[in-house]
């Protein structure tokens with residue numbers, strides 16, 4: 480695990496875009512296609528905008544969100560729409576959605592599992608974010624559905640998660656990739672900002688209690704992992 484401390488958010492966006500771009504280009508060279516899973520939320524969006532400005536054949540690249548809120552397409556809290564919006568310049572980029580355009584209740588993971596079954600290869604890169612409560616993707620501590628999603632023997636790739644309590648900034652059920660599927664990648668990045676989140680990350684790393692601090696499931700030794708941080 481390597482921690483890169485950037486001087487500010489703009490430098491982190493540059494560093495992240497560079498590392499994501501390298502992973503994509505290596506995959507295109509080795510396999511002719513690239514499959515990447517990207518965090519939603521605010522932190523990585525400037526990096527996605529920079530990434531989209533890089534020249535490559537984007538039609539050979541498929542992206543999906545690590546997790547999605549159970550809201551209709553076009554809703555301002557939809558991670559996939561934010562990613563697509565940030566990556567507009569990447570003409571031809573393929574996006575696979577985890578939630579149908581009309582997100583009718585109750586939330587179901589069947590759609591996402593079908594999508595993921597058709598993308599059975601390991602990810603070339605998984606980029607994770609982290610919340611101040613140590614959630615990553617939508618693996619929220621104490622959430623309904625967390626233990627199934629964290630179970631490495633689970634057959635499903637995607638799970639319904641209902642954070643408990645619902646975060647006020649995004650009070651919705653979620654679909655998240657499970658721990659097993661998120662770990663199945665050639666390379667991992669965690670992107671986070673702020674002193675508080677850095678302390679949470681260090682704490683999670685030392686305690687290693689994935690049920691209480693789900694990010695720690697991705698801090699185990701042996702992963703090809705880079706952590707990008709900015710103040």
Ligand SMILES: O=C1O[C@H](COP(=O)(O)O)[C@@H](O)[C@H](O)[C@H]1O
Nearest residue numbers: 518519520521522608609610616
């Ligand atoms: O809810 C979510 O939060 C995390 C962190 O987001 P940020 O806004 O604090 O950067 C994000 O990684 C995840 O994809 C998202 O659904």
